[in-house]
Amino acid sequence: MTSTAQPPFRNYVEIILDGLARGPGTEILISGERRIRADEFRSLVHRLARALRERGVGPGRTVTLLCGNLPETIAVRYAVNLLGAHFNHLYNRLASDVQALMMADVETYAFVVDPRLADRAAELLRTVPPVEHVLLLGDVPGTGENRDGATAAGEDLLALAAHQPDAPIASAASPEDLCFIRHSGGTTGHPKGVRSTFGRMQGGIEQTRLLFSGAGRRDLVCTPLSHAAGFIADATLAAGGTVVLHYAFDPAEVLDTITRERITNMMLLPPLLYQILDHPAAEDTDTSSLRQITYGGTSSSPARIAEAVRRFGPVLQQGYGQFEAGAVSILPAAEHDPDRLDILRTAGRPVPGVEVEIRDQTGRVLPLGEAGEICVRSDRAFEGYWKNPGLTAQVLRDGWVFTGDLGTLDEHGYLTVVDRIKDMIAVVGGHVYTTELEDFLNTHPAVRQSAVYGVKGDGGHERIHTTVVTAPDTTVTADELRTWVRDGRGAMYVPDHVDFTSALPLTDAGKPDKKLLRSGAGTLS
Structure with a gap:
C-alpha cells in the first residue's frame, strides 16, 4: 500500500542553512571589511536562536527589529523564524511616532536593536507598552560597555549567543504559523500590518529565485533589508549566492562596489537608479559584471529608464508588486527597448500563476x-492584516487583492500602473494622474526628476503641485514648464505651483516622500 503521508514541513531558514552547509568555506556575506563564510553564518544563527529561546522567544511571540543592513540583522531574523516566532522589521527612517505605532500594534515581546540606532530605540521604549526583553546586536557606541555585560539600553545579544553551542536547532514552525508582519502605509496614514505565514514565505522565496536569481549571483543590497531587498537577499542565499551589504545608499559607493566585487545583480527604486545614472563616475565605471538591475516600488520615467538601458546595457528588469499581493508583473530585460517608451511605460505582463x-x-x-483598480489573485496573496478584519475584508475579497492602484490592461497583456487611487488629483473637469504628469515632465530636456502631488486649497479644492530637479547646466522657469505642460497635455494638467530643488526627499525605501513635500509645499528652494 502506497503511503500518502506528507514529508515534514521544512522552514525556509532550515532550507537555506542546509544549503550553506554544503559549501562551508564559501563567502556568503560581505559588509565593509568583513567577509563572512557560510559556516560562520550558520553557527551564528543557531547560537542566536538558543540565546533567544532562553529568553522565551517562540511560536506566537513577536520580535521587533530596529536594525540596519548588517549581517547580524539577517542572522537574528533567521534565528527568530527558526524558533517559530515572527518578526516585525521597523523601517529605520520613519518618524518615531509611526515606528511606535508599528511596534505597539504587533504587541512586541522582544526588541532587537542595532547599536547605531540605540538612541531611537530609547525614544521608542519611552512611549510604547513595556517590552519583555531589549537586546542589542553588540555594544552601543561610546558607552564603554564590554561584551560580557549588559549595555545601557539592554542585554548584548551577541555576547549571550557567544556562549551558546552551535549545533543545529529543529524548526518549531508549521506552514500556517505567522512568519512576519510587514507594515505598509506608514508614510501616508496609519500603518497597516500585513500578515504572512511560513508557507507564504517559502513560496515567495522560490518565486523570487525564479524571477531574480541565477547561478553565481552576487547581489548588492544598498536599500533597507526591512523592505523588498530582504526577500531578495533570502533568495540569493537560498540559491547559493553572495550578498554584499551597504549600510546606506551612496551612488559613488555603489559604483565602486559594482567594479570591486563584480556585482551581478541589484535592486533599486527608480530615484536611486537615477542618482547612479547621474553620478559623474557612472560613465567611466566598469559595470560589465552586471546581469540584472531590478527596479520598481514606485513609478519610473520611461525616458530615464531608456537612458539607463543605453548606459548599462540590456540588464534592466522592472518588477511590480505589493506586500499584500506578492509579485504581480515583470517587464524583462529583453523587452527594455530604449526606443519603445510605450513599452517602458508599462509594468510588463503578469508573472506565471498570477x-x-x-x-x-x-x-x-x-x-x-x-482605467480602474488593479485586482490580483494568486496563491501568493497575503492572509490578511494584523488584527484588522474590517480592512482585510475591504482589500481581500473572494481571493482577489484590491491593490488600491489604478491601471489598465491592453490587448497584448501589458499592465500599466496609472496611479495610486489616493494620489490621483481631483481638479475641475476631471482627474490628473500624477504618474502621467511626472512622465511628461521628465521628458523635458532640463528636467531630471519630478514629483507631482495634490495640495488642498483655501476652497477645499486640490491644487497641482510639482517639485522638480533640473539637469546640470540647464535652466528652466516655472512658467516655461507650465507652457510645456499646457501644450503637451492640456490645460487641466498645468501645475498651479512649481518648486525647484536640488534633490527630492526620499522615504526609507527610496520613494519620493510626497507626504513631506505636501507638508512643505511652496517652501522648497
Missing part, C-alpha cells in the same frame, strides 16, 4: 484599455 483584472468602483471587470 491573474490580473481591472475593475471599477462596483467591482465590475472593465474592458481592455479602461
